[in-house]
Amino acid sequence: MGPRSRPVRNPALKVIVFAIVIALLTAGSIVVYLLERQDGQSQITLGEQNSPDRVDISVFVQKTDPVLQELSAQVEIDPVGALADEDGFPRQDITVHTNGVRGDTLAFKAGRSPSVADLRVALNDGVITDYPFDSYQIDFGFAAEVAGKNVPISLSFVNADSFFKIKPKDVKDLGGGLVFAAEAVRSTGTFAFALFVMAFMWFLSLAAVIAAWFVIRDRRGLLWPSMSFMGALLFALVPLRNAVPGSPPIGSVVDFGSFFMAEALVSLSLITTVITGYRVERANARAAEAAAAAEAETEAPPAPALAGAAK
Numbered sequence: 132m133g134p135r136s137r138p139v140r141n142p143a144l145k146v147i148v149f150a151i152v153i154a155l156l157t158a159g160s161i162v163v164y165l166l167e168r169q170d171g172q173s174q175i176t177l178g179e180q181n182s183p184d185r186v187d188i189s190v191f192v193q194k195t196d197p198v199l200q201e202l203s204a205q206v207e208i209d210p211v212g213a214l215a216d217e218d219g220f221p222r223q224d225i226t227v228h229t230n231g232v233r234g235d236t237l238a239f240k241a242g243r244s245p246s247v248a249d250l251r252v253a254l255n256d257g258v259i260t261d262y263p264f265d266s267y268q269i270d271f272g273f274a275a276e277v278a279g280k281n282v283p284i285s286l287s288f289v290n291a292d293s294f295f296k297i298k299p300k301d302v303k304d305l306g307g308g309l310v311f312a313a314e315a316v317r318s319t320g321t322f323a324f325a326l327f328v329m330a331f332m333w334f335l336s337l338a339a340v341i342a343a344w345f346v347i348r349d350r351r352g353l354l355w356p357s358m359s360f361m362g363a364l365l366f367a368l369v370p371l372r373n374a375v376p377g378s379p380p381i382g383s384v385v386d387f388g389s390f391f392m393a394e395a396l397v398s399l400s401l402i403t404t405v406i407t408g409y410r411v412e413r414a415n416a417r418a419a420e421a422a423a424a425a426e427a428e429t430e431a432p433p434a435p436a437l438a439g440a441a442k
């Protein structure tokens with residue numbers, strides 16, 4: 132049989148394949164971002180849009196705060212039809228009633244440009260320690276009143292908080308009032324980054340376990356590079372955990388799912404490596420002392436014979 136032919140290796144082909152894979156992954160990531168951006172920043176319109184005489188209410192969600200259990204938003208109005216004067220300002224005083232814990236009654240004076248009002252609504256049915264799987268129910272209610280009578284309203288809802296996705300649902304028109312609910316869930320970017328940090332902490336802790344097993348199995352003593360890596364990793368996990376967006380409190384799912392276990396594995400690996408390495412070093416030192424003593428006895432000159440021993 133002739134010599135076996137070796138497969139032809141083309142470095143340029145490998146580079147091209149690698150570049151194509153990187154380009155596809157990047158393109159896929161950008162597509163996910165564009166979908167997330169379109170879904171998160173889209174404007175949703177509710178209510179009586181076809182009524183000629185109405186009040187257009189715009190709600191801009193600025194922040195969803197699970198710590199304070201509140202949603203912060205800004206409210207603007209725009210009177211339409213007979214409710215507006217020649218300049219587009221309210222012809223009469225307009226009062227907007229909401230279910231907010233702050234900004235439950237918003238007053239807009241006649242003949243003046245409507246100012247932006249702050250609104251805060253309570254979050255319901257959510258626990259922040261479920262991070263990053265936490266979700267919250269939010270109930271909204273709006274009604275506009277002019278001269279003591281309810282008027283039709285049309286509401287535009289825009290979410291500007293990049294950490295949460297919020298979509299209205301269960302819309303009910305109560306004849307002059309608009310009631311709807313919304314569910315706030317973590318955005319795709321926030322959720323993906325939190326899962327990445329959790330997985331990364333697990334991989335780092337497994338790297339520490341492998342390093343400890345390598346030192347202990349081969350009885351390499353106090354291997355300082357390995358112990359330095361574990362010590363640095365032990366303290367590096369804390370800022371890595373705190374880097375997750377949203378600042379979840381200690382005791383969240385991200386902690387019990389990865390952080391606590393990672394810290395425990397790295398700590399045990401470091402302690403086991405030090406104890407085992409110390410014992411190996413002590414054993415090696417005793418063996419070296421015993422070998423040195425035996426060598427000294429072997430090389431020692433014989434004792435001189437006594438003078439009377441020849442007689």
